[in-house]
Amino acid sequence: MENRNNITEFFLLGLSQKKQIELLCFLLFLFCYIAILIENLLVMISLTCSQLINQPMYFFLSYLSLSDLCYTSTVTPKLIIDLLAEKKTISYNGCMTQLFTMHFFGGIEVFILTGMAYDRYVAISKPLHYTVIMSRQKCDVIIAASCAGGFLHSFGQFLLTIFLPYCGPNEIDHYFCDVYPLLKLACIDTSRIGLLVIANSGLMGLVTFVVLLISYTVILYTVKSYSAENRHKALSTCSSHITVVVLFFVPLLFIYIRPATTLPEDKVFALFYTIIAPMLNPLIYTLRNTEIKNAIKKLWFRIIQSKEINGKTP
Numbered sequence: 443m444e445n446r447n448n449i450t451e452f453f454l455l456g457l458s459q460k461k462q463i464e465l466l467c468f469l470l471f472l473f474c475y476i477a478i479l480i481e482n483l484l485v486m487i488s489l490t491c492s493q494l495i496n497q498p499m500y501f502f503l504s505y506l507s508l509s510d511l512c513y514t515s516t517v518t519p520k521l522i523i524d525l526l527a528e529k530k531t532i533s534y535n536g537c538m539t540q541l542f543t544m545h546f547f548g549g550i551e552v553f554i555l556t557g558m559a560y561d562r563y564v565a566i567s568k569p570l571h572y573t574v575i576m577s578r579q580k581c582d583v584i585i586a587a588s589c590a591g592g593f594l595h596s597f598g599q600f601l602l603t604i605f606l607p608y609c610g611p612n613e614i615d616h617y618f619c620d621v622y623p624l625l626k627l628a629c630i631d632t633s634r635i636g637l638l639v640i641a642n643s644g645l646m647g648l649v650t651f652v653v654l655l656i657s658y659t660v661i662l663y664t665v666k667s668y669s670a671e672n673r674h675k676a677l678s679t680c681s682s683h684i685t686v687v688v689l690f691f692v693p694l695l696f697i698y699i700r701p702a703t704t705l706p707e708d709k710v711f712a713l714f715y716t717i718i719a720p721m722l723n724p725l726i727y728t729l730r731n732t733e734i735k736n737a738i739k740k741l742w743f744r745i746i747q748s749k750e751i752n753g754k755t756p
Contacts, residue, residue, distance in 0.1 A: 491737075506554050
């Protein structure tokens with residue numbers, strides 16, 4: 443990754459300049475990151491070790507947990523370390539790598555959420571043909587397409603920033619490397635590039651969000667004709683999905699759908715889709731889902747039983 447300018451590293455201004463606030467944020471986000479690791483790993487392992495993984499909804503959910511884990515790990519560990527550091531620096535190559543990986547896993551998550559909405563649409567609108575339409579082969583194709591879509595999106599963002607000349611200053615008013623803060627540091631007029639960023643991130647997020655809202659509206663209209671029990675079950679599942687979608691997309695659209703400007707509120711909104719959403723997603727899906735809770739209980743029962751057997755073995 444060749445640096446064609448005189449900047450070799452960037453200084454991250456972070457969330458706050460006050461030590462007391464930084465210490466409080468360190469404890470808070472350390473707790474959040476540990477919770478993210480435990481929750482998402484627990485969901486992934488529980489689903490993989492149970493028969494639920496053969497069902498498309500849980501197959502997608504396991505990959506959503508994986509993408510959540512990878513996505514937040516591109517940003518959160520660096521944020522936690524920087525909250526205790528005197529100088530919050532990141533190398534030029536490290537900055538570009540962080541930007542690429544964050545948008546890569548973020549893009550994958552966007553497309554997986556779309557795949558999950560499609561799965562629910564088929565399950566509710568065409569229940570008799572569900573197993574045929576949502577075959578394992580179709581699910582594998584959706585995951586592969588999500589990865590390809592995430593790569594194309596991320597590569598586009600990467601190209602928009604890697605060739606920009608950065609002459610100084612080199613202070614990024616954020617806690618991670620992102621496109622808009624980097625455009626602000628470029629030595630050239632970036633108004634046209636800003637429009638490309640909107641087309642890449644903003645419009646992609648907006649179109650996906652609208653498609654998701656339309657699909658869930660159709661689902662909610664369809665379940666009106668269901669029996670009370672089936673309607674309650676369908677609404678319970680869809681309400682979980684809608685909550686996850688809103689938590690992820692609304693702050694994301696606030697940042698990327700407008701012209702290439704940075705606002706003080708951006709850092710707070712970015713916390714929602716980089717830390718808060720990955721932490722709440724497993725809770726939203728598991729607290730209202732009896733099957734997942736049973737899968738987790740069975741996993742713990744097997745672990746405890748295995749330890750007891752090993753403990754009794756001479």
